[in-house]
Amino acid sequence: MSSPDTREVILEARELTREFDGVKALDRFSFKLHRGEVLGLLGANGAGKTTAMNCLLGLTLPTSGELNAFGMPLQANRIEILRRANFSSAYTALPGNLLVWQNLSVFAGIYGVPNPKQKIAELMELLEIAHLQKRVTGQLSAGESTRVNLVKAFLNDPELLMLDEPTASLDPDIADKVRKVVRKVQRERNIGILYTSHNMRDIEEVCDRVIFLHKGKIVCEGTPADIVAQSSSSSLEDVFIKIARDGEIVDEPEKEKAS
Amino acid sequence: MNFYVIRALVMRYLFLYQRTPMRLVELVFWPLVDLVIWGNVTVFIQKNSDEKFASFVLFFLGAMILWDILFRAQQGVAISFLEDVWTRNLLNVFVAPVRTMEYLSATYIVGFLRILVTFVVMSVVSWFGYKFNVFQLQWWLLPFFLNLMIFGWSLGMISTALILRWGQAAESLAWAVPFFIQPFVAVFYRVEDMPAWSRPFAWLFPATPIFEGMRHVMDTGSASWSMLGLSFGLNALYLTLAGMLFVRVLNITRKRGLLTKFATQ
Numbered sequence: 428m429s430s431p432d433t434r435e436v437i438l439e440a441r442e443l444t445r446e447f448d449g450v451k452a453l454d455r456f457s458f459k460l461h462r463g464e465v466l467g468l469l470g471a472n473g474a475g476k477t478t479a480m481n482c483l484l485g486l487t488l489p490t491s492g493e494l495n496a497f498g499m500p501l502q503a504n505r506i507e508i509l510r511r512a513n514f515s516s517a518y519t520a521l522p523g524n525l526l527v528w529q530n531l532s533v534f535a536g537i538y539g540v541p542n543p544k545q546k547i548a549e550l551m552e553l554l555e556i557a558h559l560q561k562r563v564t565g566q567l568s569a570g571e572s573t574r575v576n577l578v579k580a581f582l583n584d585p586e587l588l589m590l591d592e593p594t595a596s597l598d599p600d601i602a603d604k605v606r607k608v609v610r611k612v613q614r615e616r617n618i619g620i621l622y623t624s625h626n627m628r629d630i631e632e633v634c635d636r637v638i639f640l641h642k643g644k645i646v647c648e649g650t651p652a653d654i655v656a657q658s659s660s661s662s663l664e665d666v667f668i669k670i671a672r673d674g675e676i677v678d679e680p681e682k683e684k685a686s
Numbered sequence: 687m688n689f690y691v692i693r694a695l696v697m698r699y700l701f702l703y704q705r706t707p708m709r710l711v712e713l714v715f716w717p718l719v720d721l722v723i724w725g726n727v728t729v730f731i732q733k734n735s736d737e738k739f740a741s742f743v744l745f746f747l748g749a750m751i752l753w754d755i756l757f758r759a760q761q762g763v764a765i766s767f768l769e770d771v772w773t774r775n776l777l778n779v780f781v782a783p784v785r786t787m788e789y790l791s792a793t794y795i796v797g798f799l800r801i802l803v804t805f806v807v808m809s810v811v812s813w814f815g816y817k818f819n820v821f822q823l824q825w826w827l828l829p830f831f832l833n834l835m836i837f838g839w840s841l842g843m844i845s846t847a848l849i850l851r852w853g854q855a856a857e858s859l860a861w862a863v864p865f866f867i868q869p870f871v872a873v874f875y876r877v878e879d880m881p882a883w884s885r886p887f888a889w890l891f892p893a894t895p896i897f898e899g900m901r902h903v904m905d906t907g908s909a910s911w912s913m914l915g916l917s918f919g920l921n922a923l924y925l926t927l928a929g930m931l932f933v934r935v936l937n938i939t940r941k942r943g944l945l946t947k948f949a950t951q
């Protein structure tokens with residue numbers, strides 16, 4: 428067992444439940460995210476990862492349960508919390524009809540970033556996309572636009588970052604670059620990140636701790652190494668497949684014999 | 687309310703117009719077409735009427751210009767929102783620290799800027815093309831402008847709420863909402879010319895006293911203060927109700943989890 432994390436809790440869900448038409452997309456889901464920690468949310472398609480993030484961003488209201496960020500109840504302090512947080516997903520985009528620098532200036536303005544020009548240039552440099560400033564956002568490749576989205580996500584120096592499948596649709600080379608830069612910025616600025624991905628390589632490289640979800644419920648949690656050790660599998664990928672199919676992490680011995 | 691948030695949101699729309707000048711064509715082209723049609727009709731009527739009526743009938747052009755204030759304000763609000771839907775940007779905005787009031791204010795300002803463009807173009811063309819001077823409305827023009835714009839904002843919020851609730855299928859409503867009320871607000875005719883059953887409805891809308899007032903000023907050089915008061919009063923009511931509707935629908939959308947489906951579809 429790893430020793431308990433003594434860092435400040437910046438995000439906490441207690442018994443978070445979200446129903447859609449009587450079906451529980453999240454079922455009494457509880458977790459804590461600490462300052463400077465990267466927490467991976469894993470699970471098959473439909474496990475409830477995006478729903479969890481949407482609740483945490485205040486986009487969807489939970490059916491029941493409690494949400495706190497930076498020690499404040501989320502719903503009542505939404506704007507103040509969002510000022511200190513940010514989000515990026517493979518499934519949203521910045522307006523395709525504007526130039527990259529225009530989009531980033533708009534969001535720098537919304538987040539009240541001081542010295543926006545310098546900040547944008549700095550982050551674009553860091554993500555190796557400085558040459559894209561004057562390009563039309565809608566004409567970028569998937570890899571380029573993911574990195575532009577990440578610049579937007581880092582603009583306000585967030586203390587809390589939600590990344591929903593940031594590496595989806597990236598080739599292995601770009602995915603590797605994105606992971607490395609996320610990890611680098613995260614370490615430098617001590618950001619707490621909630622990270623979802625279907626790419627186990629992502630998870631092993633980026634996440635300090637992971638939670639496996641199945642049908643909205645936590646199946647297991649721990650460091651990637653812990654989880655592999657707990658299971659009878661040889662890799663995180665095998666654990667993932669096992670949970671996706673059976674909803675549990677270890678085979679029950681009786682079942683094994685019976686089959 | 688944070689001024690810099692509103693400024694950033696408005697900047698986004700200005701970038702949009704700068705990037706795609708075709709949008710400006712839309713702002714200028716349709717109003718001109720309308721103006722020319724009504725202008726020519728006016729000329730025809732003028733040729734076939736006595737002198738006094740001939741000068742009065744120019745109110746068609748005034749009506750056209752004032753109607754466009756209402757229409758552009760409504761479009762400014764509704765289209766600004768749709769623009770975020772079309773570009774899948776809605777989620778980025780909703781997870782940013784943007785208050786509903788800040789978001790709406792930005793759309794109001796965009797509405798105002800759109801009006802300014804069409805208003806200038808139409809005023810100039812109606813003067814040089816048809817000898818109609820919109821400034822003959824004198825200082826009355828100011829409260830007329832203000833009231834029509836505010837009513838346009840309210841209609842814009844109602845359109846936006848409909849789209850939020852029923853998704854992009856309701857998009858065509860965004861365009862149609864002003865035209866649902868157009869027959870009742872006596873744009874091109876007097877309330878007393880309307881069928882008797884429909885007259886009471888006319889006074890439910892803040893735009894009616896303005897169009898009546900415009901004709902009154904053109905006819906007598908002055909309008910009625912109590913009519914103006916009625917318009918402001920109704921506007922205050924509409925703006926409040928439309929704002930409440932918008933916030934309510936936004937909350938329902940959050941509760942049902944429709945916001946995210948809708949914003950990324």
Ligand SMILES: Nc1ncnc2c1ncn2[C@@H]1O[C@H](COP(=O)(O)OP(=O)(O)O)[C@@H](O)[C@H]1O
Nearest residue numbers: 447452471472473474475476477478943944947
């Ligand atoms: N707005 C919604 N309306 C109805 N059902 C939804 C909605 N959003 C998510 N769901 C359902 O909730 C479950 C979890 O979905 P989601 O959180 O997107 O999963 P994941 O991100 O892990 O793939 C799925 O069964 C999905 O169909």
Ligand SMILES: [Mg+2]
Nearest residue numbers: 476477478591
């Ligand atoms: Mg998902």
